Amino acid sequence: MINNRELNENKKINNEENIRILMKELDNLIGLKSVKKLSREIQAYITIQNKRKEEQLATEPMVLHMIFKGNPGTGKTTVARLLGKIFCAMGVLERGHVVEVERADLVGEYIGHTAVKVREHIKKSLGGIMFIDEAYSLARGGEKDFGKEAIDAMVKGMEDYKENLILILAGYKEEMEKFLKTNPGLKSRFPIHIEFPDYSLDELIRIAEVMLEKRQYKLSISAKAKLLKIISQKRLEDKQNSGNARLVRNIIERAIRKQAVRLQNSGSFTREDLMILKREDITEG
Structure with a gap:
């Protein structure tokens, strides 16, 4: 009979093989050198933090919320989907799926509606990645716009589910940098910024x-x-x-x-x- 230790060892081997295959898939993407370099750093960081935990050493909380900056069609969504699978294989995320949303999915039409919509999409994303394209559109609009409410609800969700959710905000580089300045506390919540250059x-x-x-x-x-x-x-x-x-x-x-x-x-x-x-x-x- 196979005991629990052998089952865990087999699971570990399978996960390591999955990680190797997925990292190779990332490496096979054309271009994106800086993206691949940072992905390797994140992979190494997670591995070492897990090893430290096994040795009962102090570990840093793994905050992996990210900002993706780049023009459309430069691989942002493709990389997000691969990272979800990689983080799942590494045990960081339970499911590793990616829920893609935009402003229309999050911003409601009346008071209280927005927070409900944001919570619904966060719940769908638990165990995986919530990917918001053109995230800066949340900061647009006048006083009666509910985009700010969406940002506040999103930040709360990041805190409430920080152990089982990764949030990725994506969009044009200049627009994203302006967006982060609209909310002083927003930038610090996203420690990982990845630039996606145009292809040659x-x-x-x-x-x-x-x-x-x-x-x-x-x-x-x-x-x-x-x-x-x-x-x-x-x-x-x-x-x-x-x-x-x-x-x-x-x-x-x-x-x-x-x-x-x-x-x-x-x-x-x-x-x-x-x-x-x-x-x-x-x-x-």
Whole structure:
């Protein structure tokens, strides 16, 4: 018979293997060097705090609330979901799920409504991560706006459930910094700040190639050149979304649809044709 000690040992081994797999998944994400570095630091910190606890040494409370700063499509939500799984495998969170919310989910329409909505979403998030995108929108509005009430209820929830909840506030860098200044006590409650830089042109092309490889497609040389040209042009036109993986995904998905129409109209195609995206398939939309 397997005793409790053996069960715990097996569970520990399984968790360590899960952590290794999840950290490898994080490492395989393109770019995000500073994010990966900080994630490793958090992982090491949690591991050492747990070891200290086992040796009955003094430990620091693990406050892991975070601020994610960056433009849309730079990997913030993807990283939050991975961190939830990693923290669950490490025993920091019971479930490791991510509840994604925005202003409309939290701010009510009448007095008292907001606090109820915030509490409901906090309860859904217990054991995992509550991820608030464009969090600065909570501080917008006039005197009759209930955004401030949402912030106050959120802060209370962080205190009440600090052992079983991680809150991540995300949004544009400048907007997030202004938002934190609106409430002096808010910044100190989020000890971890992670910046998500825009992807470089090379990184965006690699992201496109990874997306295509998973779907068993590939770009012709001229298609790759056209994709690079479109992304470069978008970078000049729209600096805020210039390093955006969503832009790449939209172009790739549109190209796959256009290739399907092209092949169907041709009436004859090989296995190689089914995999190749040509220059004419790549469009701006």
